[in-house]
Amino acid sequence: xxxxxxxxxxxxxxxxxxxxxxxxxxxxxxxxxxxxxxxxxxxxxxxxxxxxxxxxxxxxxxxxxxxxxxxxxxxxxxxxxxxxxxxxxxxxxxxxxxxxxxxxxxxxxxxxxxxxxxxxxxxxxxxxxxxxxxxxxxxxxxxxxxxxxxxxxxxxxxxxxxxxxxxxxxxxxxxxxxxxxxxxxxxxxxxxxxxxxxxxxxxxxxxxxxxxxxxxxxxxxxxxxxxxxxxxxxxxxxxxxxxxxxxxxxxxxxxxxxxxxxxxxxxxxxxxxxxxxxxxxxxxxxxxxxxxxxxxxxxxxxxxxxxxxxxxxxxxxxxxxxxxxxxxxxxxxxxxxxxxxxxxxxxxxxxxxxxxxxxxxxxxxxxxxxxxxxxxxxxxxxxxxxxxxxxxxxxxxxxxxxxxxxxxxxxxxxxxxxxxxxxxxxxxxxxxxxxxxxxx
Amino acid sequence: xxxxxxxxxxxxxxxxxxxxxxxxxxxxxxxxxxxxxxxxxxxxxxxxxxxxxxxxxxxxxxxxxxxxxxxxxxxxxxxxxxxxxxxxxxxxxxxxxxxxxxxxxxxxxxxxxxxxxxxxxxxxxxxxxxxxxxxxxxxxxxxxxxxxxxxxxxxxxxxxxxxxxxxxxxxxxxxxxxxxxxxxxxxxxxxxxxxxxxxxxxxxxxxxxxxxxxxxxxxxxxxxxxxxxxxxxxxxxxxxxxxxxxxxxxxxxxxxxxxxxxxxxxxxxxxxxxxxxxxxxxxxxxxxxxxxxxxxxxxxxxxxxxxxxxxxxxxxxxxxxxxxxxxxxxxxxxxxxxxxxxxxxxxxxxxxxxxxxxxxxxxxxxxxxxxxxxxxxxxxxxxxxxxxxxxxxxxxxxxxxxxxxxxxxxxxxxxxxxxxxxxxxxxxxxxxxxxxxxxxxx
Numbered sequence: 001x002x003x004x005x006x007x008x009x010x011x012x013x014x015x016x017x018x019x020x021x022x023x024x025x026x027x028x029x030x031x032x033x034x035x036x037x038x039x040x041x042x043x044x045x046x047x048x049x050x051x052x053x054x055x056x057x058x059x060x061x062x063x064x065x066x067x068x069x070x071x072x073x074x075x076x077x078x079x080x081x082x083x084x085x086x087x088x089x090x091x092x093x094x095x096x097x098x099x100x101x102x103x104x105x106x107x108x109x110x111x112x113x114x115x116x117x118x119x120x121x122x123x124x125x126x127x128x129x130x131x132x133x134x135x136x137x138x139x140x141x142x143x144x145x146x147x148x149x150x151x152x153x154x155x156x157x158x159x160x161x162x163x164x165x166x167x168x169x170x171x172x173x174x175x176x177x178x179x180x181x182x183x184x185x186x187x188x189x190x191x192x193x194x195x196x197x198x199x200x201x202x203x204x205x206x207x208x209x210x211x212x213x214x215x216x217x218x219x220x221x222x223x224x225x226x227x228x229x230x231x232x233x234x235x236x237x238x239x240x241x242x243x244x245x246x247x248x249x250x251x252x253x254x255x256x257x258x259x260x261x262x263x264x265x266x267x268x269x270x271x272x273x274x275x276x277x278x279x280x281x282x283x284x285x286x287x288x289x290x291x292x293x294x295x296x297x298x299x300x301x302x303x304x305x306x307x308x309x310x311x312x313x314x315x316x317x318x319x320x321x322x323x324x325x326x327x328x329x330x331x332x333x334x335x336x337x338x339x340x341x342x343x344x345x346x347x348x349x350x351x352x353x354x355x356x357x358x359x360x361x362x363x364x365x366x367x368x369x370x371x372x373x374x375x376x377x378x379x380x381x382x383x384x385x386x387x388x389x390x391x392x393x394x395x396x397x398x399x400x401x402x403x404x405x406x407x408x409x410x411x412x413x414x415x416x417x418x419x420x421x422x423x424x425x426x427x428x429x430x431x432x433x434x435x436x437x438x439x440x
Numbered sequence: 441x442x443x444x445x446x447x448x449x450x451x452x453x454x455x456x457x458x459x460x461x462x463x464x465x466x467x468x469x470x471x472x473x474x475x476x477x478x479x480x481x482x483x484x485x486x487x488x489x490x491x492x493x494x495x496x497x498x499x500x501x502x503x504x505x506x507x508x509x510x511x512x513x514x515x516x517x518x519x520x521x522x523x524x525x526x527x528x529x530x531x532x533x534x535x536x537x538x539x540x541x542x543x544x545x546x547x548x549x550x551x552x553x554x555x556x557x558x559x560x561x562x563x564x565x566x567x568x569x570x571x572x573x574x575x576x577x578x579x580x581x582x583x584x585x586x587x588x589x590x591x592x593x594x595x596x597x598x599x600x601x602x603x604x605x606x607x608x609x610x611x612x613x614x615x616x617x618x619x620x621x622x623x624x625x626x627x628x629x630x631x632x633x634x635x636x637x638x639x640x641x642x643x644x645x646x647x648x649x650x651x652x653x654x655x656x657x658x659x660x661x662x663x664x665x666x667x668x669x670x671x672x673x674x675x676x677x678x679x680x681x682x683x684x685x686x687x688x689x690x691x692x693x694x695x696x697x698x699x700x701x702x703x704x705x706x707x708x709x710x711x712x713x714x715x716x717x718x719x720x721x722x723x724x725x726x727x728x729x730x731x732x733x734x735x736x737x738x739x740x741x742x743x744x745x746x747x748x749x750x751x752x753x754x755x756x757x758x759x760x761x762x763x764x765x766x767x768x769x770x771x772x773x774x775x776x777x778x779x780x781x782x783x784x785x786x787x788x789x790x791x792x793x794x795x796x797x798x799x800x801x802x803x804x805x806x807x808x809x810x811x812x813x814x815x816x817x818x819x820x821x822x823x824x825x826x827x828x829x830x831x832x833x834x835x836x837x838x839x840x841x842x843x844x845x846x847x848x849x850x851x852x853x854x855x856x857x858x859x860x861x862x863x864x865x866x867x868x869x870x871x872x873x874x875x876x877x878x879x880x881x882x
Binding site: 003004005006007009010011012013014015016030033034035036037038039040041042043044045049050053054055056057058059060061062063066077078080081084085095096097099100101126127128129130399402419420421422 | 469470471472473474476478500501502503504505506508509512513517521522523524525526527529530538542545546549550562563564566567568593595596806807809810868872874881882
């Protein structure tokens, strides 16, 4: 049955994705909904809520205001509060009821901006889409609105991180580790959208040489920055030991060539395996090790594999109907459930470091170019139950464990956007390090 | 990188002296903030009180998020499922099919057969004009061995008619069906937390030969159904009035309101009414009052002039408690609340006249996000929100009265105040757990 989650959790929604993406930027973010959404977001999806102040509010719309379409009250409340609080911007975020009654949030934002002189943005979220869409909407809107000046390229090669929120990366140090990894590879961090970031940083996002897209939520902003400033992007998260080396090389290559790359597309093709040096994920035998090799540089063939423009993209789109039949992956042993860029990067890291084929089961918004041929979209609980049967190992949020068959090996990788704060204390940081911390 | 934004200015519209405050709502409505204090119960916690039942919520992702994780955090995912409303369901009018098909799918997947299903609908359903009767009729026909009841997560409707919490208390008992009455059985209804068994109310009823039970005593669904055999329902939580009225109408169970007062005379009147209704001997209250006085004097001696802050989540009649504390010399300086019950007017007026400088602070006004949360002097907080806003680790961790009723309840509360004054708590960890009194994996 479509649309049931009989046994598992459900993902965070678009309205919360917007709040998360804008949380640290000094704005006032107002969910236009009744009283429950605010506490839901701040309790389960916002691990910064207790220690970091941010102007996240709710309009507390009532039945009569909804029935009467009383936008005036919202505008009045927004205006009064904005003039008192003096935020750097105002974001009005939609929810199920404004969607049902057709509230024009862009118009409300425009009127509020006129009344306050403070930049205001309306977001047509409706609580019925995944957080990934919300993060995407928010980051694209914020760069379109505030990153408008001329590009002043930094002297050294510099990188923007796009799509970083606690919903995907928790507060376990992963985003700081990505920043450290960029510096260790002799690049500068320009801006991180949007953890540890200010609105001023975002205004200067056009100065970077290359964008690192770490989740689907960063892709739309990357495209805008490409269109506006000619900045290429590379999609990927530096998990494991070998994949970060490859990813760093791709960032430099993209900066030089201007070519957009989806880094993990290059893994698993025309490569030979490394020799495992310690037993962990699925390494109880050599069975299933693939023809994978990576020695720090990537070949022209690999580069072509990860370029996703023009005809190559069309061919890739055509191949989506043949998913799970990868020529170099004769037997996929691991299914990784989660966000596309995050999970495909982890799959690539496992393949490179351990020589074990892994695929992604992606229940969330994504685009075909962010998945590999072997990966699957699995929006429903039933899809996951079916496809999890096909591999001997599953990796995912602990709340997916219930879908696994008896005896199937399951490795926990908590995902804030799925299980909220429950597993925060044991959520591992896998950035630029050996992947042995995944626990059964 | 975590950082704190400091505000040096005052809190316009968020704090008011009681002498300048209006009743029952001291602050105007507007945008709202939500503090991290989470100990109060929500509709998922309350619904889980029905044994052998399963909850299914039919909502948008955003609305599901809070309820599914409430169930998860209380280690009750095996009693919870979701049906996700998507845009197409709103646009193409397939809500009925979604609900019937979705419930059937959930019940097939479950490893056990629930005795009852609490099917929660959301605000969206009210705007879709879906056919609720059809949905429930189909479900009852399809699953004749399972009882279904309609429950509501409708925060948009919280200001019109019954609030979601009131409605939940009505629906909590909606599956009870008329049974022959047992004159010796009395129910306590409408409370999330069980009454403390040391309360004189319990003693009074049980020594009079009555069996005094609440939903917390039910281990099986049959135990729950047997609540329909009680001859009288008592309730002390104001939110439960509609539930009591519904049970009187449907099951012919008369009810008696036992106000959650801290005033001796009002309590005495309630006990007198109870005695009369159940033909019980009059309660000898003097020894109980003496114990209460002694406990409060002891607490006052220890706590001295330390400022005391109180919030509305601690108990139902917060102003009655504040008045009691002030009468015994406690230095109550702050009250955290956004609205008061109509029955609190007399206490409000008394405090306003006698202690006009006491500050009432909003818990939801936008500026409260930036309230200075660290104080130089030690503060004793009664309630999680008061602890959060005053930044104190010396606090009584209690919500919704904690089941502490009557004279005995005050004695125990005074003891908790002394304990809280002497021993720090891990505020950040303690107050963020949802549903105090429920199991929690946080």
